[in-house]
Amino acid sequence: MNYRRTLSALSAMFVAGALIAACSSSGSSHSTMTTMAAAIPATANFNATDVGFAQGMIPHHAQAVEMADMAIATSTNADVLALAKQIKAAQNPEIETMTGWLQGWGQAVPSTSSMAGGGHDMTNMSGMMMDGMMSDADMKRLESSTGTAFDRLWLELMIQHHEGAVRMSQDELADGKNPDAKALAQAIITSQQAEISKMNALLAALPS
Template sequence: MMRNSQLPATVLRSALLAGAAVTATLVLSACGGNDHSSTGTGMNHGATTGGSPAASAVGTFNDADVTFAQAMIPHHQQAVQMADMADGRVADAEVKELAGKIRAAQQPEIDTMTGWLTAWGKPAPEPHMSMGSGGEHGSMPGMMTDDDMNKLMDAKGAAFDKHFLTMMISHHEGAIEMARTEVKQGSNPEAKALAQKIITDQQAEIATMRTILERL
């Protein structure tokens, strides 16, 4: 009777040990899987799939990164549009040079952010949606209204220079505000680096524009 009662206990003990080993293996496997995909924990991966060139290029991103790109694209588009208006209207050589600098800096940034949104599987704003802030972008800081844009378009010479500088200072201040939000809340390293670049570059341009305004 004692041999019969001990045998089931031995078998039971072996089964428990085997089950514990299997459980530990499963837990370790699960942990390994979590480490592999930890870059997206709590994030929206969009189109970033492991092992693809796009995934390594864009890395992790979150909603703040997407919002930054989707908002900054039309914001930049409007700045480029304002800079384009300088052709045939500007009088001051330094204002003309600044307009060219803004156009040259912001169009490549538009292209970069559009590429991010494509890689993330997120919609990019349609071209030319930045013509004034009467639509969905009206709440973005620094965006000019249709009346503002028409006023700038109708101005020439010294009047254009003053309107351009005044409007662009406000426009830049809005971009800096948006970029600061991205630096604080974003996840994607490239997006945050661009946001910091926008802050640095546009703060310097604001200082330049204020200096020009003082002498006009």
């Protein structure tokens, strides 16, 4: 009887393991960075700068996505629309990546809801400034704009927003410890500096 019970227990463990593996494979469409984040154990090397970077960049990215959605809904400029879609496609997966890190590290994950109109302050959960964030007044001004005036204001605010993200990422590179967090910081610097250059060119091309 004991032998049969042992076999039954082993079979149950095998089935459970197979189910877990199947569930894991269903997420293969996520970005490589998100997959890497999910694999980081709670004991991974990290410091307060890494935590502050993730906790600050999540709502920072969430506001950029919200601004991108506003452009997609409002702008008729093909270049602005393409850039807004590019920003949204890049930053949503990065939010998932950083959320996975914080969960793996046993740290609090900040809310990403209603970044524009909820009266949020400009600091993250560690008390660090979220550089370049738009105020409620900025977002309301953007919401009330249309046409070329919207495109110009959107580009100006997004440049400011990107410059803040670059500075936050530079701080992570200087003082962070976790290699994956530092790699993402470098990726943000590279991609957003390129987007800043593009936005400056788009601003210059807008009709006066």
